Amino acid sequence: MSGRLTDKVAVITGGGAGIGRAIAKRFAAEGAHVAVADIGSTDEVRRDVTDAGRRFLAAHCDTSRPDQVKAFSDAVGKEFGRCDILVNNVGIYPLTPFEELTFEDWKRIFEINVDSHFLMSKAFVPGMKHRGWGRVISLTSTVFWLKIDAYTHYISTKAANIGFTRALASELGPHGVTVNAIAPSLVRTATTEASPLAGMFEALPEMLQSIKRTQVPEDLTGAAVFLASDDSAFMTGQTLAVDGGMVRH
Ligand SMILES: NC(=O)c1ccc[n+]([C@@H]2O[C@H](COP(=O)([O-])OP(=O)(O)OC[C@H]3O[C@@H](n4cnc5c(N)ncnc54)[C@H](O)[C@@H]3O)[C@@H](O)[C@H]2O)c1
Numbered sequence: 001m002s003g004r005l006t007d008k009v010a011v012i013t014g015g016g017a018g019i020g021r022a023i024a025k026r027f028a029a030e031g032a033h034v035a036v037a038d039i040g041s042t043d044e045v046r047r048d049v050t051d052a053g054r055r056f057l058a059a060h061c062d063t064s065r066p067d068q069v070k071a072f073s074d075a076v077g078k079e080f081g082r083c084d085i086l087v088n089n090v091g092i093y094p095l096t097p098f099e100e101l102t103f104e105d106w107k108r109i110f111e112i113n114v115d116s117h118f119l120m121s122k123a124f125v126p127g128m129k130h131r132g133w134g135r136v137i138s139l140t141s142t143v144f145w146l147k148i149d150a151y152t153h154y155i156s157t158k159a160a161n162i163g164f165t166r167a168l169a170s171e172l173g174p175h176g177v178t179v180n181a182i183a184p185s186l187v188r189t190a191t192t193e194a195s196p197l198a199g200m201f202e203a204l205p206e207m208l209q210s211i212k213r214t215q216v217p218e219d220l221t222g223a224a225v226f227l228a229s230d231d232s233a234f235m236t237g238q239t240l241a242v243d244g245g246m247v248r249h
Helices: 018-029 043-051 066-080 103-131 152-175 196-200 204-208 217-230
Strands: 007-015 034-037 055-058 085-088 134-139 177-184 239-242
Touching: 007 018, 007 066, 007 103, 018 034, 018 043, 018 085, 018 217, 034 043, 034 066, 034 204, 043 055, 055 066, 066 103, 085 103, 085 217, 103 134, 103 152, 103 177, 134 152, 134 217, 152 177, 177 217, 196 204
Parallel strands: 007 034, 007 085, 034 055, 085 134, 134 177, 177 239
Antiparallel strands: none
């Protein structure tokens, strides 16, 4: 590892599992200290980060709830004094046909996939701006560019993640804070394994990707380190498709 994130403090939402956990592990290997906000177990990611000799903080935090985000950001401030890198990774993606989708489903997915990004950015961006250096990285999805059924709600939230990235980048660019997004293809995680999406693990790469294998969380970590480091200092407002060559944009 290159140590490109030595002594940076990274906050990763939903970092207890899947893509967020893989990013946390890689960031720690690159020298970062890591704080994770998650409603699930953080035991494994704690081991990943501390095995790399880095400091770790986890809080049980529903990132869509303002009071819980406030308590989490206070804890990060107390433990580390700052957050240099925010990875807005948290997200849910249940398949539901539009006709079955309730207004409650619609509001809940927006709370988790969009409000969480807003609340976490509100909590940590002011400090980045004050210090003149920061990175905000959000997980969107290539579904934004694809024809996929039963995803009106999810694709709408992932479009919002891209819009948020583009717009916030304009305001923060003058202050040394970059804002970018990563768009994966279908990734093999415990959640996708247990969903009907698992039925597409073989067919989707074969039909739509240039690289003919199922994506794994570790495929995203190189791009995340790049966007978190000084190597991407002149890049902001962008969405990087890390998807085996599925979409061109
Ligand atoms: N897996 C894929 O195929 C895929 C593809 C494209 C984009 N993405 C995006 O990547 C991101 C991560 O996806 P993943 O597959 O790693 O997810 P995952 O389900 O494997 O992990 C998500 C984590 O978020 C946590 N979480 C869920 N709701 C929460 C809440 N309200 N507050 C705090 N934590 C919460 C879960 O406990 C879990 O640890 C999401 O934004 C998703 O939209 C995933």
